[in-house]
Amino acid sequence: MRVAVIDLGTNTFNLSVSEKRGTGYVNICSAKEGVGLGMGGINQNRITDDAMQRGLETLRKFRKTAGENEAEEIVLIGTSALRNATNSVDFVNRVWKELSLKIHIISGEEEARLIYLGVSSGITFDTPGLIMDIGGGSTEFILADSKGPLRSRSFEIGVSRIFQAFPFNDPLVDENVAEVEKYLEKSCGNFFVGMQVEWLVGASGTFETFYELCFNERYPAGKTLTMPAAEVLPQLDYLIHSSVAERERNEWIIPIRKKMAPVAAVKTRWIFRTLGIQKLTISPFSLKEGVLIEFDNYVE
DSSP: OOEEEEOSSSSSSEEEEEEETTTTEEEEEEEEEOTTTTTTTTTTTTHHHHHHHHHHHHHHHHHHHHHHHOOOOEEEOOOOHHHHHHHHHHHHHHHHHHOOOOEEEOOOHHHHHHHHHHHHHHHSSSOOOEEEEESEEEEEEEEEEETEEEEEEEEOOHHHHHHHHHHOOOOHHHHHHHHHHHHHHHHTTTTOOOOOOOOEEESSSSHHHHHHHHHHHHOOOOEEEEEEEHHHHHHHHHHHHHHHHHHHHTTSHHHHHTTTTTHHHHHHHHHHHHTTEEEEEESEEEEEHHHHHGGGGGGO
């Protein structure tokens, strides 16, 4: 049996086609596309007409890919942009009417839970670790140890929200960075107070770009890799102080991240400094893999 999961992220749509083998799944095909579902309207809690059209075109393409890879079921998961948009029902209805695909819009709490399920399927938390999933609309944090999740929260502090909320210089100046860090502190409240953890687990996506900048090579598909914070911090500083033109010329930054990468870097560096993070593990697994674990719950 082959199944497809599509994560309808605020910036990027991600497709995974997997084959069930025994009690688990093996990935057959993956694809991602920068849709920008939240561009132009996320801070007004709406999906623009252009964004809806881009989303539909991508889903049409992904449905074709899933069919070519013999997927028998397709599950679509809507996250931050869709759960907060006042007109998300319009997009949901259009996807159903034009593509016969049903979107499951999940809460931030459910998103964090599924991210933990996905990440923990490939990582054992023998010591306390903080999972961080940087999205366009939201960012999830899950503190976990050998007993499971200890504390989790989904914050609406995604890079697209921040990018569209502040008038940034190019490149960022110190005042821009300070403004974002102040916003993060206010938004996260006391979530990190008293948290003692030196290990950050980055859930795929942006963290794979950090790796590629560190080593000038593509992130090895399906691998879980760990590196000391000292190797990552210089690349975060580079991104924070780089110009759009410099990032456009950098082959290790995929197109959808070229505009917003400095915001992601500010957020990650802020976490490193706030908690005193000493090492980063990059997990190739996240939301999609969590959905696969509970796939039957999404199929009618």
